[in-house]
Amino acid sequence: MKMSVAFFVFLKKKGEFLVLEKVNQVPIKFVFGKGSLKNIGVLTKSYGKRAFVVTGRSSTKKTGVLDRVIGYLKEKDIDTVVFDEVESNPLTTTVKRAASLLKEHECDVVIGLGGGSSMDAAKCIAFSAVNEGDISDYIFGKEGKNALPIIAITTTAGTGSEGDSLAVLTNPETKDKKSLKSPYIYPKVSIIDPELMMTLPSSMIAATGFDALSHSVEAFLAKNSRSDIEEMALEAIGLLFKFLPKVYKNSTDTESWEKVAYANTIGGIVIDQAGVVLPHGMEHPVSGLLNATHGEGLAALFPKILEFSYKGCQEKFLRMAKVIGIEEQGLTKEEAALQCVKAFEKLLKALDLQVTLSQLGVKETHVDWLVENAMKTMTYAISNHPIPCKEKSLKELYVACL
Template identity: 30%
Template sequence: MNNIFLMPSKILSGIGAINQLEPHVRNKGDKALIVSDNIMTKIGNVERVSNILDKCGISYEVYDEVNSEPTDVVVEKGVAVFQQTNCKFIIALGGGSPIDAAKAIGFMSVSSGKINDYMGEVINTEIPYLVAIPTTAGTGSEVTQFTIITDTENNVKMLLKGPALMPKLAVVDPEFTVTTPPAVTVATGIDALTHAIEAYTSKRAQPLSDVFALSAIKRIYDNLNVVFKNGQNMQARYEMSLGALEAGIAFNNSSVTIVHGMSRPIGAIFHVPHGVSNAILLAKCLEYAIAGHVTRFAEIAKTIGIYKETMSELEAAQKLVSVIEQFCKTLQVPTLEELKINRDEFYRNLDKMAEDALESGSPANALRNFNKDEIIEIYIKLWE
C-alpha cells in the first residue's frame, strides 16, 4: 500500500523557539493579521509576537475575538478585518480555536460565498502564508490540514480539510503554555492523547503515523499529570508540547475515530469545550472499540508500561481501558452532571447526536464498525 505523509514545511520547536521567528516572516508581506483571543492580548503573548514584527518592519492588525470554539460568524468577521486592512499573511496565536479560525479566515479570504458552503469538501485553494503558534499542548492544529468551525444556523460542527489549510510554519514553544490553567491543561492534554490513540487504532493508520502516535501516547501519559500538579515544570511542558505535536502529525496522516465523532455533537449542542467532551467519552468509547483490533490496543498498553507478560492481548487491552478511566479521574475530568448539563435535554438529543456523529465520518474510521444504536448506548453510559 502506498501512503502520503503530510507535515508543515517547517517546525520551530523548543524553549524560546519564538525568538527564531523573525527570519521566517521577513519576506511574507508588509502586514500581518494576528488571530488570537483577548486573554492572549491581556497576558502579553500577543505583544511578544508583535514585538518581533516591529523588529522586521512589518505592520500588523490584531483580531483577538476567538474566545471560544470558532463559528462561521467569527470567521466572517476575521475575513473582513483581513481584507479591509490589507493584510498579506496570518499569524495564529492561541489554542486550537484561534488556529482553526485562522485557517478558515485564510481560506475564505481567497474564496467566494460562506464557509458553510464548503463543509465536507477537500480544500485545495492556496491560502495566505500561515504561521501557527500554539499556546496549549492539545489540538495539534498547528500541524494539521483540518479546521472545525461551528455552523451557528444548524448547530453543527463542520469539519473542513485539505493540505492547503496546513500552516506553513509551526512554532512550538512551551513557554507559551505555562500560563494555561490546570483544567485547560487537562482538557487539551487528553484531547492530544485521544488524537494519538485514535490515530493508532484507525483503519487509516500507516507505519509513519504509528511512530508518531505511539511516541505521543507515551509522552502525554508520562507528563500530563506532572503539569497538572505543577504547571511551572518547563521540561514536562516541553514534553507535552512535543506530544501534542506528534499526535497532530499522527492523526493528520491517519484519522480520528469514534471519540471525536461523538464529541463534536456534545460540543455543538451543549457548548462543552472540545477537549472536555473528548475526556468524558474516552474510556467509554475505548471499552467498545477494543473489540475492533485487540492487538493494537494491547500495544498501547505495552507502550505506557501497564502490560505484564502474564496478560493476554485482550487482558492488556481491557487493562488499558481501566487505566485510562482512572487517569481521567485523577486529572479531575468533570462529568456531564458536574457540567450542569440537563439529563432530559441530553436524552432528547440522543438521536440527533448519534446521527451527527455518524455523518461526521469519524466513527467509520474505527477498526470496529459502530452503528447508531451503539453510539446512543455509549452516550447513555456517560450518565452512569
C-alpha cells in the same frame, strides 16, 4: 532535549532552536523550543509585510504574549492588524467577519496565536480571504483554490492544529461542528514554544492535554492508519501518559512541558494523516450543540468508547498497553487489553477529568439529535473507527456516558 527523532529530520540547529522540516508528509516548518517565539519576526518576513494576527479575547493579552508578538514583528518592519474576537469553538460567522476585515486592511499573511480555536480560526480566515462564498460549503466538500500564508503559534498543548491541515468551525445556525480539511491550510511555519504553555490554568492543561492524547490514540486505532503513523502515535501516547500528569501537577516543570508539547504536535500530524475515530466523531456534536469544552467532552466519552472497542482490536490495545507501562505477565491478552482501558480511566482521575455528558449539559432528549448530527457531520470518523458502529451503538454509547 532528548527524544526520539525517528520521524523528524533535524536539518539544522539555529542557536538553541530546533528547526524541523520534512516531517513525514506534512509540509510545515516546525520551530521548536523554549523561547522560540522571538523568531516570529524573521519567520514571518518571508511571507508578508502586513500580518493579520488572530487570537482570543483575553489570554494572550493577559500574559503579554500578544504584545511580544507585535513587538517582534515591528522589529522586522511588519505591520499588524489584530483580530481578538475568537471564541472557544469558533464560529463560521466570526471567520466571515474577520476575513472581510483582513481584506479591508490588505493583510498578506495570517498569524494564529493561541490554542486550537485561534489557530483554526486563522486557518479559515486565510482560506476565506481567497475563496469566495460560504465557508460551510468548503467544510462540506467544495474544493478551495488557495489560502494566504499561515503562521501558527500554539500556546496550548492540545489540538495539534500547528501540525495539520484541519480547522474546526461551528455553524451557529445548524450547530454543525466540523473540520475544514484542505492542503492550503497547512501552516507555513509553526512555532512550538513550551514556555507559552506554562501559564495555562490547570483545568485547561488537563482538558487540552487529553485532547492531544485522544488524537494520538484515535490515529493509532484508525482503520486508515499505517505503520509509520502508528509508531509516531505510540511515541506520543507514551509521552503524554508519563508527562501530562506531571505538568498538570506542576506547570513550571519545563522538561516535562517539552515532552508534552512535542507529543501534542505529533498528535496533529498523525490525525492529519490517519484521521480521527469515534471519540471525536461523537464529541463534535456535543460541543457543537452545547459549546462544551472539547477535551472535557472527549473525557466523558472516552472510557465507554474504549470498553466498546478493545475486544475487536486487541492487538492494538496490547501495543498501547506496552507503551503506557502495563505489566502483561500473568495476564491473558484480553485482560492486558482491558488493563489498558482501565489505565485511561486512572489517567482521567489523575487529571481530575472524570466527567459525564450530563455534567456538560447533555440531556437524554438531546441524544437523538447527537446521533443524527454525528452521522451527518462525522461520517468519516465513524467509518474510520476500527469497530463497526451504527446509529444503535452510537445511541447506546451516548446514553451510557450521560
